[in-house]
Amino acid sequence: MKSNAEPRDPNYEARCRASFDAQRMMKTLGAEITKIAPGQVEIEMPFQAEFTQQHGYLHAAAVTAVLDNACGYASSSLAPPNASVLTVEYKVNLMAPAVGERCIARATVKRSGRTLTVCAADAFMLKDGAEEQVATMTATMMTIYRKEVQHDP
Amino acid sequence: MKSNAEPRDPNYEARCRASFDAQRMMKTLGAEITKIAPGQVEIEMPFQAEFTQQHGYLHAAAVTAVLDNACGYASSSLAPPNASVLTVEYKVNLMAPAVGERCIARATVKRSGRTLTVCAADAFMLKDGAEEQVATMTATMMTIYRKEVQHDP
């Protein structure tokens, strides 16, 4: 994963990984950050039957979870040290049934502003060594500077 | 919950509940259908720490799971007996941190077509007896008639 973006926080990777590790949801899904660069994040999670819908595919919400976080940490990788990133909204198109061994979400920052960041992400299922795209997300993220944050520890 | 829509399947409730019960994701989240009428569905789930993000709120994806299913079964409640309903796409705006004891998602069909159905849903957190809206979804659902379905049992 290569990126031309310049991080404002040289410690961005450690900061993003610490925040990711604080998400119980990611642990529950068995998800992990597999690549991170300024403005780009890849997250993988295994297929698990606990998160399937009625046909045995991964539920759209499980795929959405890793798409959302890939966008969130891609945005966060460009944020200053004293900032938090919140999801404002996202839109997901489901393109194929989510079957396979692993789900991979890859996000890129399309525009990074002081307050709002626009990200795009694609989700793929890895099956028998081949990837198939199963979903795509566009997301708007908001950077909250520390003094404004009221619900952070 | 009242509705003016006329179901094409008098058995819609049993059909929708059976499909919902076949979703492992709903069982994992502890979610249940609390109300169902033609074109309208309400789903509730308890707050569970396993599905939280880094600030201890419910992860957006958990809220999305019940919004998506409320839309899906609202659409399915108007479908004929031999049909399946798939999510084409959804868009979610997150409006407040998802804190409280329970999450309630309420969906309504806004337009029901032969192939595509447009649904709107709102999600609320119940906290100390009061509801606060935390998210809103617009979703497009697709009705697949049995002969076209290839991945159904």
Add this chain to the structure above:
Amino acid sequence: MKSNAEPRDPNYEARCRASFDAQRMMKTLGAEITKIAPGQVEIEMPFQAEFTQQHGYLHAAAVTAVLDNACGYASSSLAPPNASVLTVEYKVNLMAPAVGERCIARATVKRSGRTLTVCAADAFMLKDGAEEQVATMTATMMTIYRKEVQHDP
């Protein structure tokens, strides 16, 4: 149109109407604000052949124009005097062909925050005295306080 929201600017109506009148696009479309209340705006425009697509219906973009502005001024009606409102993003579902004499867009603020506002709007065609819904929008609006605005006169 009734509203429980309290405007922060007692002059909101004059301010919104002046901004609307400064939009050449609205004049081109023949659109006008037909109702305005705190957090709620209705806009109407006539059907004009110049803005149709290949089947002779109003182009989705013309309908989007009035939906977007209804959301924008609904948001602006709740903003303080020294603020501008910009559209961050919107999502539109097209529900029926836009045929008829007039197009009516009605928007409501669903959540008003300091920086971001979430609005919902529906568009209807008036045909032979009856309204038919043709589209629905969810939009995110951003309030820019004057000192931050760089591209305002």
Add this chain to the structure above:
Amino acid sequence: MKSNAEPRDPNYEARCRASFDAQRMMKTLGAEITKIAPGQVEIEMPFQAEFTQQHGYLHAAAVTAVLDNACGYASSSLAPPNASVLTVEYKVNLMAPAVGERCIARATVKRSGRTLTVCAADAFMLKDGAEEQVATMTATMMTIYRKEVQHDP
């Protein structure tokens, strides 16, 4: 513009251009198809003051018009001869003020199904010889086969 997609209609370009030319909205905006290949379309339009908002930028709806059509004809370029393509829904993020001499929209089909097609498009303003991205769209298109079409001439 290159594409690996195989058109099902060898006459796709003439068919798409004829449909585009039948859109009064495109003529009103001065828009034209500048490139077309299977699954990919580029549309350009000049900046015109008639379609601006209150700050003198192109109105989001004008940008949306060319994004929507770029997606629609990208989808249509892969459709069979006897089919029509309708927009189901779209989501647009506005990324920068639309100022400059020309607006360029470029769309690509991300997934082409029998009934539904998912497209992504970006819009740029050309100003002093340089392009700046001003918006991005994700759209869902529906292919209607001739026997099902009731509102076509």
